[in-house]
Amino acid sequence: MSIQQAVNQLEQKKLYSNGLLIIGIILIGANLRAPLTSVGPLVTSIRDALGISNALSGSLTTLPLLSFALLSPFAPRMARRFGMELTLFASLILLTLGIVIRSIGGVPTLFIGTILIGLSIAIGNVLLPSLIKHNFARNIGLMTGIYAVSMNLCGAMASGISIPIASSSGMGWVGALGCWGILSLITVFFWMPQIRRPLKRHKDVQNTQKHKSMNLWRSGLAWQITFFMGLQSFIFYTVITWMPEILEQKGLNADEAGWMLSIMQLAVIPITFIVPILAGRLQSQRILVIPPALFLIVGIFGILYGSELFIPVCMMLIGVGVGTIFSLSMMFFSLRTRSTHEATELSGMAQSFGYLLAAVGPVLFGWMHDITHSWTAPLFMLIVVSAIIFVVGLRAGKNEYVTAQ
Numbered sequence: 001m002s003i004q005q006a007v008n009q010l011e012q013k014k015l016y017s018n019g020l021l022i023i024g025i026i027l028i029g030a031n032l033r034a035p036l037t038s039v040g041p042l043v044t045s046i047r048d049a050l051g052i053s054n055a056l057s058g059s060l061t062t063l064p065l066l067s068f069a070l071l072s073p074f075a076p077r078m079a080r081r082f083g084m085e086l087t088l089f090a091s092l093i094l095l096t097l098g099i100v101i102r103s104i105g106g107v108p109t110l111f112i113g114t115i116l117i118g119l120s121i122a123i124g125n126v127l128l129p130s131l132i133k134h135n136f137a138r139n140i141g142l143m144t145g146i147y148a149v150s151m152n153l154c155g156a157m158a159s160g161i162s163i164p165i166a167s168s169s170g171m172g173w174v175g176a177l178g179c180w181g182i183l184s185l186i187t188v189f190f191w192m193p194q195i196r197r198p199l200k201r202h203k204d205v206q207n208t209q210k211h212k213s214m215n216l217w218r219s220g221l222a223w224q225i226t227f228f229m230g231l232q233s234f235i236f237y238t239v240i241t242w243m244p245e246i247l248e249q250k251g252l253n254a255d256e257a258g259w260m261l262s263i264m265q266l267a268v269i270p271i272t273f274i275v276p277i278l279a280g281r282l283q284s285q286r287i288l289v290i291p292p293a294l295f296l297i298v299g300i301f302g303i304l305y306g307s308e309l310f311i312p313v314c315m316m317l318i319g320v321g322v323g324t325i326f327s328l329s330m331m332f333f334s335l336r337t338r339s340t341h342e343a344t345e346l347s348g349m350a351q352s353f354g355y356l357l358a359a360v361g362p363v364l365f366g367w368m369h370d371i372t373h374s375w376t377a378p379l380f381m382l383i384v385v386s387a388i389i390f391v392v393g394l395r396a397g398k399n400e401y402v403t404a405q
Contacts, residue, residue, distance in 0.1 A: 020193050021135060022146070027187040028088065028124050029147035033155030035099055035117050035180045036064055037265070040240040041162045041258035042173040049173065050107050058366040060114055061241040065233070067118025068125060068355035075126035076344040084131050085194040087123060092191055095120035096184040103178030125351050129333040130344040140334050141280030148272035148327050152265050154183070159240070160262030163255050216349050219402045221336060224395040225346065229329035230354025231389045235296065235382055236322045238361035239264070243303075243315075246375050251308050260315045267316035268323025275327040279335070285328060289393035292328075296321035296386035304379045325389060328397070336402050346402060 039046075039060050047057040078087045094116055102113025128147060136143045158180065166176040216222040243264075244257035252260065279285045299317030302310050333350065337343040368378040 017193075018135075020190070022143075024187070024191045024194055025128065025132070025143065025147050026150045027183075027190050028092070028128060029150035030154040031092070031095060031180075031184050031187055032121055032124050032128075032151045034158035034183065035095070035121070035177075036061065036237075037155040037240055037261070038158035038162045038177055038180060040261060041159055041244050041254065042166060042176060043241065044245065044254070045166060045173045046110070050110070052107065054366050054370065055363065058241055058362045060110070061237050061362045062359045063111060063114045064118030064121065065237060065355045065359035065361075067115055068122040069352050069359060071119050071122040072126050072348045072352035072355065074348075075123050076130075076341075076348045078123070079127055079130075079344060083195075084127050084134075085191075088127055088131075089188070089191050089195050091120040091123035092184060092188045096181050096188060099178060099181035099184060103174050103181070105174045122351070122355075126344065126347045129330050129347050130340050133334040133337075133343045134340040141277040141331065144276035144280075144327065144330050144334075145273040148276065148323075148330065149269050152269050152272050152323060156262045156265030156269070159265060160259050163258045216342075216345055216402055221396065221398070221400065222346055222349060222402045224392045225329065225332045225336060225402075226350040226353050227357070227392045228325065228332070228389060228396045229350045230357035231385050231392070232322055232325040232329060233354055233358035234361040234385055235318075235389075236326070237358050238365045238382065239318060239322075241362040242365055242369075242378075246303065246379075247311060249375070250303075250311065252311070260311060263312055264315040264319035265323075267319040271320050272323045272327045275324050276331050279328060279331045284399040285331070285335070285397035286394050287397075288324070288328060289390065289397050292321040292324035293386055293390035293393065294321075295324075296389070297383055300379055300382050300386065304376065321386070325393070328393070332396055336396075336400070338401055342402065 043057050043060065046052070046060070047054070075087070082090075098113045098116030098118075098120060100113070101109050101116060104110075104113070129144070132143045132147070133140055162173075162176045165179060166173050171178070240261065243261060244254070247257040247260055248254060275288065279288060282288070295317040299314045299321060302314035302317070306314060329350070333343050333347045337346055365378045365381070368381065369375060372378075
């Protein structure tokens with residue numbers, strides 16, 4: 001075999017390996033929202049079937065967020081100890097197990113499975129941005145856009161087809177939630193080649209940075225990014241949980257309300273692909289913060305005071321707003337750090353405190369509705385949160401790096 005032939009073979013193997021990695025990233029992204037967004041349209045059915053309260057049914061969204069907050073700080077340590085690929089593989093197995101347990105049909109298994117799902121998704125949330133930064137340093141924006149599109153597309157599908165699956169399968173909400181175990185199981189098999197990839201490169205990066213004291217919790221910029229990401233999640237998970245019921249009271253039926261969530265998430269797909277690429281080409285991302293904050297405010301006002309005719313437009317505005325902010329958050333983990341190690345630490349910090357903040361959203365929103373017997377005060381709360389996102393986003397978008405003290 002000639003030297004040229006050997007080189008060609010190595011290049012082909014590298015292309016094949018990178019191709020499998022890209023497919024694996026896309027599939028993991030597909031699992032990061034669908035198991036959660038499928039719950040929103042089914043909340044009423046679950047509540048009625050199991051005889052649980054509004055507050056307890058709202059916690060079906062809050063529990064995964066608390067799981068995100070609990071495990072996110074430890075995900076970087078797990079990745080350093082076992083490698084990113086193996087840690088992600090274990091999280092996929094845990095996700096599949098959680099979906100199966102959640103779909104058994106009882107109240108205890110419903111909440112146990114939900115917690116396991118939240119713990120598994122937390123790992124993917126934290127590690128994917130840094131995995132992309134490490135393996136695709138020259139194409140961070142493109143790869144972030146690709147996995148964000150996959151995540152939002154499957155999240156939208158999950159919201160839209162939950163009610164049809166529940167009504168046509170004969171298994172009700174149990175079958176509608178359990179079907180997502182098929183996707184996670186497929187992802188497990190596609191990710192298996194990655195656990196055989198050499199881990200030395202990860203360990204080399206880790207070893208060269210072990211002596212550095214990472215304390216991003218003292219960084220003002222890190223906190224701005226954390227609030228930017230966390231408040232976006234506060235709005236997203238609140239909307240996913242309660243918007244179907246709000247829309248039903250405005251005259252839509254359950255199927256139509258579920259599809260409104262799908263429209264919200266489908267509208268963001270082109271945005272989540274374009275925004276990371278654009279953000280990666282700009283030195284400062286401040287200009288990208290202004291439109292999504294305005295979209296959120298206008299969209300929520302429209303839901304509150306607009307007619308039924310304008311609901312699809314309002315949902316698209318909300319979707320584009322939260323999707324743009326989410327994409328910018330994922331990019332900030334890479335753009336505001338100098339290394340994969342720092343990106344992982346920042347991702348862990350932002351998603352830990354950020355999702356803890358987001359966990360308050362669905363419960364607080366439901367509580368405000370219970371005491372006011374109206375959706376006006378809760379929706380105005382989301383408008384205030386949108387304004388705060390604008391303020392912290394201007395700081396997070398500034399062209400500088402986080403400083404670890």
